[in-house]
Amino acid sequence: MYNQMVVHELSEVQLNKVFRALADATRRDIVRRTLHDEVSITDLATSCDMSFAAVQKHVAALESAGLVTKIARGRERIVRGQPETIRHAHELLSSLEDIWRQRISRLDDFLADGNH
Numbered sequence: 001m002y003n004q005m006v007v008h009e010l011s012e013v014q015l016n017k018v019f020r021a022l023a024d025a026t027r028r029d030i031v032r033r034t035l036h037d038e039v040s041i042t043d044l045a046t047s048c049d050m051s052f053a054a055v056q057k058h059v060a061a062l063e064s065a066g067l068v069t070k071i072a073r074g075r076e077r078i079v080r081g082q083p084e085t086i087r088h089a090h091e092l093l094s095s096l097e098d099i100w101r102q103r104i105s106r107l108d109d110f111l112a113d114g115n116h
Contacts, residue, residue, distance in 0.1 A: 021062050021064070041076075
């Protein structure tokens with residue numbers, strides 16, 4: 001049995017939104033860029049070579065997942081990454097990796113034992 005108890009601060013619904021949002025390459029790029037610096041939607045649209053409306057839809061999906069926040073600064077809409085949400089997703093993936101490593105280790109031990 002697994003003695004490892006992992007507490008995640010994101011609900012299953014929220015985790016599903018996070019991984020669904022990160023499944024898109026454009027959204028992953030937006031998250032990467034906004035984790036390093038605040039970026040306007042206009043600048044994102046220019047660098048992604050897509051319409052302002054298309055970028056807004058991507059940002060809305062990321063915002064719904066808690067991966068970014070959008071703030072008004074004058075007429076601009078500024079996007080800021082939310083590293084805490086990334087950290088929680090990373091913790092989940094790390095705990096799953098630990099479970100698989102434990103399983104592989106037990107299989108290795110079983111095969112090395114030779115009593116099979």
